[in-house]
Amino acid sequence: MSPVKKIQIVIFTILCLLCVNAHAQYQKIENLPKYDRQKFHFGFSLAVNTSDFKVVKVGNFQNFDSLYILDNIKQTGFNLSIVSDLHLGEYFDLRFLPGLSFAQRDLIYTFYDNNVKGEETKKEIESTFLQLPVFLKFKSERVNNFRAYVLAGVEYNIDMVSQAKVRNKDKDFVKLKRNDYGYSIGVGFDFYMEMFKFSPEVRMFNGIPNLKVADETIYARSLGALRSKIFTFSITFE
Numbered sequence: 609m610s611p612v613k614k615i616q617i618v619i620f621t622i623l624c625l626l627c628v629n630a631h632a633q634y635q636k637i638e639n640l641p642k643y644d645r646q647k648f649h650f651g652f653s654l655a656v657n658t659s660d661f662k663v664v665k666v667g668n669f670q671n672f673d674s675l676y677i678l679d680n681i682k683q684t685g686f687n688l689s690i691v692s693d694l695h696l697g698e699y700f701d702l703r704f705l706p707g708l709s710f711a712q713r714d715l716i717y718t719f720y721d722n723n724v725k726g727e728e729t730k731k732e733i734e735s736t737f738l739q740l741p742v743f744l745k746f747k748s749e750r751v752n753n754f755r756a757y758v759l760a761g762v763e764y765n766i767d768m769v770s771q772a773k774v775r776n777k778d779k780d781f782v783k784l785k786r787n788d789y790g791y792s793i794g795v796g797f798d799f800y801m802e803m804f805k806f807s808p809e810v811r812m813f814n815g816i817p818n819l820k821v822a823d824e825t826i827y828a829r830s831l832g833a834l835r836s837k838i839f840t841f842s843i844t845f846e
Contacts, residue, residue: 639753639800647695651804651846655687657838659711659735662814664833678717678830681730685711689739691844701745703759709737711838715782717827731782731827737765741792753800763813764789765836782828783821788836790815796844807844813837 643649660682689707696702717729743761765788794811815836820828 637753639802640805643800643805644695644698644750649691649693649695649701649805649846651691651693651844653687653689653691653705653707653842653844655689655840655842657685657687657709657711657840658682659685659713660837660839661713661715662833662835662837663715663831664835665830678715681714681716683712683714685709687739687840687842689842691846693745693846699747701747703743703745703761705739705741705743707739709735709739709765709838711735711737715827717830729827731780733782733784734769735767735784736769737767737788740764740766743792743794747798750800755798756795757798758793758795759809759811760793761791762789763792780825780827782831782834783823784819784834785817785821788815788817788819790836794840805844805846807846809840809842809844811840811842813840 661680663678663680665678687707687709689705692704692706694702712735713733715731715733717731719727719729741761741763743759745757745759747755747757749755767784767786767788790813792811792813794809796807796809799806813836815838818833818835820831820834822828
């Protein structure tokens with residue numbers, strides 16, 4: 609399924625939820641009336657991610673042997689997180705969501721021989737991140753059983769299967785640094801149910817450091833920089 613299709617499904621799902629909620633507002637029954645007066649909230653989050661790289665090629669890219677094309681391909685993974693929420697006021701929460709993210713990103717190298725397109729070589733880069741994000745959440749006024757919100761924050765990720773220090777003479781692969789950090793922004797909706805709060809959320813993470821490890825293979829030398837770019841759609845239960 610293409611990334612555009614995935615985004616369309618996410619938007620359609622959110623619109624359906626909004627329609628259901630709008631209809632429910634006519635009932636005027638307020639669920640969890642004391643929820644927002646609690647100092648701490650806890651829960652869990654399930655998410656689907658689409659992971660990608662922001663690729664910066666070296667200046668003399670096409671002088672690398674017969675390499676003429678370098679593409680990056682988005683792949684889908686999933687996240688599991690624990691939610692810890694500190695209530696700061698009527699409109700603000702401080703949130704810490706430690707968790708695990710299983711992701712994959714592919715680099716496609718195309719080589720030419722005498723101006724004839726040759727084989728494509730795919731380098732699959734799998735990662736299992738320990739995620740440590742902190743967000744400031746700004747909420748709208750509660751209308752019966754509904755709130756909208758935006759959030760922004762910083763995130764520190766540790767790749768627990770990083771191959772940065774691995775030496776493998778039998779196979780060329782693109783090595784990544786173990787530690788990544790950056791900023792995230794997102795938007796979501798809180799739906800107050802009878803027993804819990806249900807929140808669909810869309811979030812985007814942009815990494816700051818260059819993750820590429822210097823290597824003498826053509827697959828690494830043709831890259832100037834690799835930075836993370838991850839889109840996440842999550843469902844949170846609190």
